[in-house]
Amino acid sequence: MSEQKLRIAFIGTGVMGGPMAGHLVKTGHVVTVYNRTRAKADAWAEQYGGKAAATPGEAAKDADVVLSCVGNDDDLAQVTLGRDGAFKAMKAGALFVDHTTVSARIARQLSVEAEGLGLLSLDAPVSGGESGAQAGTLSIMCGGSAAAFAAAEPVMRAYAGRIVHIGGPGAGQTTKMVNQIAIAGVIQGVSEALRFAQVSGLDTDKVFEAVSGGAAASWQMVNRWGTMAKGEFDFGFAVDWMRKDLGLALEESRANGAVLPVAALVDQFYADLQAMGHGRRDTSVLVERLPK
């Protein structure tokens, strides 16, 4: 499928979806985008040489593949099942792939709806952030049928490094939650460690040299210790997005029975940080809650 020129609709041309859809154009597909703010869709079309549609349905009509990367559950329901949504416009046998981080519940619901319409569907949240979307090196966690995964995988290669088929509908979303739960503990651990070093009067560069190669090592420590030590947070993955993701995990934990003491606590710390005006700053701003 990757060598085939496909008709693709991409719904949501934000900081993630914009460059992802751009990679699809570069790969040789014919791409039509939809964005709630029409001007953004037009700007995307001009930048990448694709087309812009007035509604999700218009973009999805005649498309072989419809992809979405929007804001949340409500946005996703709107662009798929809402008035002028994509699902009713799609042709039988077409493929729907959602890259939004949403609840497992809506992912499963869309899978059922898609099946009823004779569509293939996949929940496929991504990690790797804005820089991963731009570089085309995202990691994608997929939930859905083997047939849907087989159809989607070569298309997603345009903007992904790692693509893993985890399981049935919703499994992509629950795996993304696993990822964010782990990150919450790691960033808080790194934050407490760094602040402890600072209030102890230690040279944080030397401490990093000593502790970053062993059992305390993490991506967060390697990539954020230096900026956290300098108090730099205006980049990366925003607190507001992390709160949304932790909210999804905590919601899902009421269904699956998982106990998440530290993820729940860190979610509250992030609520503090939002109230302190840090909502748009990188998640590593967690260290700023700790006295120095």
Place this chain on the structure above:
Amino acid sequence: MSEQKLRIAFIGTGVMGGPMAGHLVKTGHVVTVYNRTRAKADAWAEQYGGKAAATPGEAAKDADVVLSCVGNDDDLAQVTLGRDGAFKAMKAGALFVDHTTVSARIARQLSVEAEGLGLLSLDAPVSGGESGAQAGTLSIMCGGSAAAFAAAEPVMRAYAGRIVHIGGPGAGQTTKMVNQIAIAGVIQGVSEALRFAQVSGLDTDKVFEAVSGGAAASWQMVNRWGTMAKGEFDFGFAVDWMRKDLGLALEESRANGAVLPVAALVDQFYADLQAMGHGRRDTSVLVERLPK
């Protein structure tokens, strides 16, 4: 100094000190050991071809370098300052290096005592565990004067990979605390993430493949996810040792003002695990507190 054949005393031939002292013999030094349980010192001497002494003072007499790796603050005070302790027996200008993980307070106290006796001294806790001690690849975090570090570094090369001079007396110990604080957050994050994956019915191998290469990655995830998923904990770094180390960090936080919400919480979780009989199991047993 590394090419010189030194007279070295090593106090404490446990699972860490035993192999560390053994590496010193292999490097060509003349090593005399002391252990509270005399039979262990004799067994060490037979295995490695060194000598065993009846008291720390006897081992330390005439030594160029005295190293220790014992259990805790009280043990360390006993073998250095106690009756038949090393300090009074050491010759002026000799070097004392402590590898025990202890409080920053006793590290600073020993530095003052050593200075008064005309000795060089270094606090030099290690990380890397039993396997690192055996392989001679420990990481060592050092606090003390530049002169003490310069004298100790070539000796410690016998059993270390990474050796970092962090700062003055106590800085090695506070850096070790930084390391353990970070680990506490990371292991709890990995534990919650893994259990969430399990109760969601996900294939944990596939989840690992999807999340272990990005922002959620950590040494603990890479090295413990698989064993945690299988419920294997009879190896590694024991809960009892971690509780001791977190206790030191929490004690120090009352002095330096650090706030450690997750380290304090995880310390309590480890107390649960001790009560459940898991004290000798690897720290990754933290996942067993979470329902599945």
